[in-house]
Amino acid sequence: MAQNLSFFASSILLVAAMTSFIHGCHALSSDYYAKLCPHVESVVTAVVKKAMTNDRTVPAALLRMNFHDCFIRGCDGSVLLNSTKNNTAEKDGPPNISLHAFYVIDLAKEALEDICPGVVSCADVLALAAREAVTLSGGPTWVVPLGRKDGRISRASDTRQLPAPTFNFTQLKLSFARRRLSTADLVALSGGHTLGFSHCSSFQNRIHSFNGSHDVDPSLNPSFAVSLRQSCPAHNKVRSAGATMDSTTTTFDNAYFKLLLQGKSLFSSDQALLTHPGSKQLVEKFAGSPEAFGKAFAKSMIRMSSIPGTGVEVRRDCRVVR
Missing domain, CATH: 1.10.420.10 (Peroxidase, domain 2)
Structure with missing residues (x-):
């Protein structure tokens, strides 16, 4: 793993300039939380690292979760929402039934709510967690543009938009x-x-x-x-x-x-x-x-995780619309 880290370490230097994007109506920026919640990245890193020590499947789960979130309605954390009696959410759609490790996002969000209540979106937590999943597994690191808002719409039927493993x-x-x-x-x-x-x-x-x-x-x-x-x-x-x-x-x-x-x-x-x-x-x-x-x-992860979403809020609980 140490060898992989040396191979990939320079990635952050090559993508450091790619840190400002338009995400819906919101500008994404690498320093979005610099004053609002300066410890956001270290908090997410600690939570992901601890989860990985208990479950070696966590990195793959978080990376896949991020991809499945962004490919539906942009990167708005909608994959994190629970189903309700009136709506079956994305996470319960056929391609997403095998998604897991949602608890990692919950734990990171809870920790952030303790120090920066109502500030960090669930969508940003997921984007950071996916980066940490890769980096802590020996892969590259990169600067994650931040400032996403959380979406209020999550429909299982929309998961048909995900690219299937049978695609040509x-x-x-x-x-x-x-x-x-x-x-x-x-x-x-x-x-x-x-x-x-x-x-x-x-x-x-x-x-x-x-x-x-x-x-x-x-x-x-x-x-x-x-x-x-x-x-x-x-x-x-x-x-x-x-x-x-x-x-x-x-x-x-x-x-x-x-x-x-x-x-x-x-x-x-x-x-x-x-x-x-x-x-x-x-x-x-x-x-x-x-x-x-x-x-x-x-x-490519910077580009993918910056797909514009339709988020409008910062959820206190990543599983429930505010």
Whole structure:
């Protein structure tokens, strides 16, 4: 991990200038809380670090949570809201049922409410927590533009907008373009799959009844396909069954790209990155250079976590509209 940190440490220098964005009607700025709540980042760091010591799945969960928040209605913390008797919220939509570690955001928010009541938005806490999840796992660091407001709308039906693990390259590119994210962002952010675990349902299409000619996706490494079929039989009923996203599942590195080139990726959407010349070139670049991946990932995370939202408030409780 120390080696990874040295590879990625310079990322903060390259993205330090990218600290001012327009987020809805609010300007995002790296020093937004400098006077309002100067200890915000250290508080979030401490909470995430403690959670990681008790649960090694926390980093992957927080990173995925941030992505799923920003891709629905911009980065407004709407994924954190609980369902009510009159509304099923995003977190209970089909793609989000496996999201977890919401308690980490709750703990960070509670700590901030003690020292800066009503000041720090839940959306900002999530953006900072996602950064810490990556950095504390050996990945790059970056300056997080702050000043997001929390949204009041959260609908499970809107989770259909999330890019699916079965998407082809055209579908992926369109989904990212709608958020003003480039192909370079698509490839770099896909590298977030270096952390975590996937349930069988997300890659079942590649290992059983792939098409009329092949039961298994022929782009999969044969031995890797065998191992996936053993973990996820055709009529699997074990809800917890699945596979790790790469060989270093708790360390943020470029192993995902190396394995992708070997036919050892889980999702159709991963394999899709090799079907377009431009994205394949980036995969090869990142597989060969952890430094290049770290710098690109940091830049793309700033862009992704700055997608304008429709937030209007600062929630005291991240699970409930104020």
